[in-house]
Amino acid sequence: MIIHVNPASGIPIYIQLMEQVKHAIETGALRAGEQLPPLRRLAEELVINPNTVVRAYRELEYEGVVEVRHGAGAFVRQPAAGHTLVSRKAQSIMQSAVERLAAAGLTEAAIRRLLENELAQLKEGVIGRRT
Amino acid sequence: MTECAIEALALRKSFKGHEALCGLNLTVPRGSVFGFLGRNGAGKTTTIRILMGLAKADQGAARIFGIAPGDDDSGALLRRRIGFVPEDKELYPYMTVEEVIRFSRPFFPHWRDDLERRYLKAFDLPPKKKIPDLSKGMRSKLMLLLAIARGSELLILDEPTDGLDPVVAEEVLRELIALSASDGTTIFFSSHQLAEVEQIADRITIIDQGRSIISGELEDLKQQYQRIKVVFADGIPADIRWAQGADRIRNEGRMVSILSGRNSEEIMAQARALPGTSVDTYPVTLRELFLELMRAD
Numbered sequence: 091m092i093i094h095v096n097p098a099s100g101i102p103i104y105i106q107l108m109e110q111v112k113h114a115i116e117t118g119a120l121r122a123g124e125q126l127p128p129l130r131r132l133a134e135e136l137v138i139n140p141n142t143v144v145r146a147y148r149e150l151e152y153e154g155v156v157e158v159r160h161g162a163g164a165f166v167r168q169p170a171a172g173h174t175l176v177s178r179k180a181q182s183i184m185q186s187a188v189e190r191l192a193a194a195g196l197t198e199a200a201i202r203r204l205l206e207n208e209l210a211q212l213k214e215g216v217i218g219r220r221t
Numbered sequence: 222m223t224e225c226a227i228e229a230l231a232l233r234k235s236f237k238g239h240e241a242l243c244g245l246n247l248t249v250p251r252g253s254v255f256g257f258l259g260r261n262g263a264g265k266t267t268t269i270r271i272l273m274g275l276a277k278a279d280q281g282a283a284r285i286f287g288i289a290p291g292d293d294d295s296g297a298l299l300r301r302r303i304g305f306v307p308e309d310k311e312l313y314p315y316m317t318v319e320e321v322i323r324f325s326r327p328f329f330p331h332w333r334d335d336l337e338r339r340y341l342k343a344f345d346l347p348p349k350k351k352i353p354d355l356s357k358g359m360r361s362k363l364m365l366l367l368a369i370a371r372g373s374e375l376l377i378l379d380e381p382t383d384g385l386d387p388v389v390a391e392e393v394l395r396e397l398i399a400l401s402a403s404d405g406t407t408i409f410f411s412s413h414q415l416a417e418v419e420q421i422a423d424r425i426t427i428i429d430q431g432r433s434i435i436s437g438e439l440e441d442l443k444q445q446y447q448r449i450k451v452v453f454a455d456g457i458p459a460d461i462r463w464a465q466g467a468d469r470i471r472n473e474g475r476m477v478s479i480l481s482g483r484n485s486e487e488i489m490a491q492a493r494a495l496p497g498t499s500v501d502t503y504p505v506t507l508r509e510l511f512l513e514l515m516r517a518d
Contacts, residue, residue, distance in 0.1 A: 102443045134402065137391060137395045138420055
């Protein structure tokens, strides 16, 4: 199974599912046209609520990542041109940043907090500029 | 047809001057896996007894599938549609597993042979074994089988995994998920195992001292609540008035820890605007939320 969740991490499970599906697509574990695990099977294997899986797939559809064909399941959509290139570049930027921080002696948790803090500031900056 | 499996409005119940329930509200949509949480003595078992028609509320109304469980005739018919596993999990001690099943079957016109077979196998129950020779886990699984195989539209389970080892508990949860996914059975369960509630429930209610203090979709609650930690390099200023939504505030040395139920962005912006601060946010687990809400201050 390419998807794992940690129900006790405090992060909503549907968001964990969405991120893992996106990550699987970015790394090539899931390719365009391929089917996501069926709802029921995923819920039973991960022992999570079926509605949570429905919600994750619905959000992924809304974001254009997958296409839900009724009765058939959810399928990975063709990514927009250049998307894979961007994400590959992004991955290498992130990789070098994380490696440098780790080399400087920061723990995994510290790096995660820094990143989340930066993202929060970015979000606030965007909101600030809009108003 | 009503959308609600269970509805309770302003339930009140006293025992010898002690108020067990004081205006409890509860809404359980059909098809949900609903975690009913609270400390011992919060009123969970009293609520379940009223829902099962085993006790009468002093005031307020309970409805299951739109029917009052306390009515003599309609309540009895209603109970055929509900599978109930009480906390004590007692069974006829002189029977074997297959005898208990054979004995129970004729009481329920909607008995499902397919589910009986499926759960005998899934739960690995030994048909010839006598009840007293079963382990606690086996006994729980047998109770669950009996509750499920009667063709229940609603399962009411009082601590279904209490005392089970982690492997058996996971099996039970997996089968509950399967049942919810395949038959749309509504599952209403009480539990102290917050991690497992977090895993399988889509909705929860936490009750305390006979009333509901928080309820909603679990994933929404988890997004709504945040832990914000603000470190002040020069110590915490004496007179901060935090924005609304900063529900639980704790000062620890140079750090303020805030549990926010809304307005997190505003609280964080406020914190960042103060001199010499560094601000972090953390997701809140159900366990943390529960413990915070139960903290008397």
